Amino acid sequence: MAQLPAGYVPLISRLSRWLRIGAAPIDDDLWQQACQALPWARRLDDARLARLRGLAARFLHEKTITPLGGLELADGDRVLLAALCCLPLLEFGEQGLRGWSQLLVYPDAFRVRRSHVDAAGVLHEWDDELAGEAWDHGPLVLSWADVRADLEEPDAGYCVAVHEMAHKLDVLDGELDGTPPLPGAWHRQWARDFQRAYDAFCAQVDAGAETAIDPYAAEAPEEFFAVATEYHFSAPALLEEEMPEVAAHLARFYGPSPLRTA
16 A cells, blocks of 8 residues: 655545635624624623634635525624524534525515325415524525514523524434434433423423423424524523423533523
């Protein structure tokens, strides 16, 4: 076998290094503007805030942010969106950005045409009005009005951007099932604890009980994970009270909620 020359760097490593260098740092003024508008960023310690800035720069380098429906986004808005989408990546890292390349932003809630063929072969069609959507291998879609509403009430239990980013993390292992990529032992613990909490929550919703957590979490395991993610970032004390095992897993996966470290 031929001996590689000393100091040889494989082409893929050189390309990876070049791509990483290609992420330009975020302008100081734009970053300060985004941090002032982003309540969670204002509550991060210096190390995590610096990590968020690096992730947001990577996001802006890799993703195309496309406003639709006549919406105009200033440079500061784009930095804010990048930082908000990267909040769930503070521990997971930039590998959480894999698999998609575009963020679509509507001015307000948007409609999506749905269809389903039932067991009898009958086609059903309907319109859904959404604040956000994450395609398995396509764009992430957000309503700018809903993003702004989340910024105005950061502790209300909602954050559409982190909800949709949770779906993007979930699907990285090839299956949208409420379990993101995890080491083997942790994966088994997560699956066990989330399934138990999900089953109990669905039983509450099916019984017509009023729940402290948004009942939309009972739609499917993947929605349970995404809704719990919203509560981790926007109402962590409530999540800890209602679902302590789920809250513990999310604190390990995402790091401590900024609202718990203020």
